[in-house]
Amino acid sequence: MTVTTTAFASFDGAPIAVHEIGEGRPTLMLHGFIATAELNWILPGIADRVAAAGRRVIMPDLRGHGGSAAPTDPATWSPDILPRDQEALIKGLGLSDYDLVGYSLGARTAVRMLVRGATPERVVLGGMGDSGVMAAGMRAAMFEDSIRNGEKAADPKAGKIIQARIRQGGFVPEALLGVLSSFVPTTEDELRKLDRPILAVCGELDQDNGSPERLAELLPRGVAQRVPGTHLSAVAEPALAEAIVAFLEG
Template identity: 45%
Template sequence: MGEGRPLLLLHGLFSDARTNWIRFGHAQRLAEAGFEAIMPDLRAHGHSARPYDSAAYPSDVLVRDAKALVAHLHLGDFDLAGFSLGARTAVRCVLSGLAPRRLVLAGMGLEGLAGWNRRSAFFIDAIDRFAEVKHGDPAFFAVSFMKTQKIDRVAARLLLQAVDDTVESELGGITMPTLVLCGEKDRDNGSPTALAAALPNATIAEIPGTHMSSVTEAALSEEMIRFLTA
């Protein structure tokens, strides 16, 4: 969407481009601000393929996919932003060689990068107990979102095992200007303040909302625009 500066947007787990970036007006605001919003559906999400073969989910497969897309579109001078799983993927993309001008990490804290095994185990448990999770269960909202998004649980389970951890000592390699952007009540992925402190060239901004509700806030894209056009 848009015809300006390329901005690759990576959505969150169990979401898709439409839910994360289009439904609540973020892509439109970004396009109006002079960006071309490039919004893939991640593997096993949205309109993308959902293979059941474990060989289709090698280590860091989402990073491989993002780098393949950048190469396919011949993106040279571009910006990169991700929300939650998309932010985790964006970090690993940079560490594996992608060089966006600016980087936005939304819905992410320091512990969410290095503690993926714990987060992954939580979502795998939600998938495995899908039919029995009731209101009040810690997995209730994850299961409800999977139902809303019509997630293919077999493919999602395979994907969850193909995401690698990023340890704090690696973050020194992310040298471009970076915005850590998080809902004021969102600590699902740990501390955004600690993440910003661990990055060499980061600023932090808070917007209203929790991990789930912050995506619905116009402030999400407004803060992105403020940072990307500074």
């Protein structure tokens, strides 16, 4: 199948790159931090697998990433700006009946969308656990330290890895810091109100964002699943694509 790419003007006019593949039920898929739709969904074959299940796969590059706007002025990064972009995209595409999939930052964004009133039928939260949504600031602080200080960060290994990812992907550090500043934690009470089928799926070795099992316990209709891999490697595992498709098909 062929991936097509268009530019969408978000609520504030910022251009957001949107990649699409397949036909059928709309499925919005949101990638992780310091990644892109291509890196998380297209190259690992997840987009192809979901599209082959009879779905129109819609994959934006989140603001600050890939082909989308990457503002460097901190004042432009308002709280919850990433979910606001997706709300504008859903409205612009005229979607009313759709499913939602996110990985890591994309999963955190998906949760914020739900809290703010988004109404997908089924939701997959990949690479996400309880602390990743309820204590988002802690995760943001680690990334900020690594982006600013590299190997001199509190966790030198993480700093080195993150700096390499930024260089290799051509990301703008100031824009990534803006993404982090826009994080809004989600409370336990808010999670308990998200009454729809939600899958929390992580690699067996992934504890980066807490426990998917504990996250699922907080969700009225949440279920948890583990697939092979770590936080970074799980997207390359065929089992993740299969878990996504199986859950979306219900």
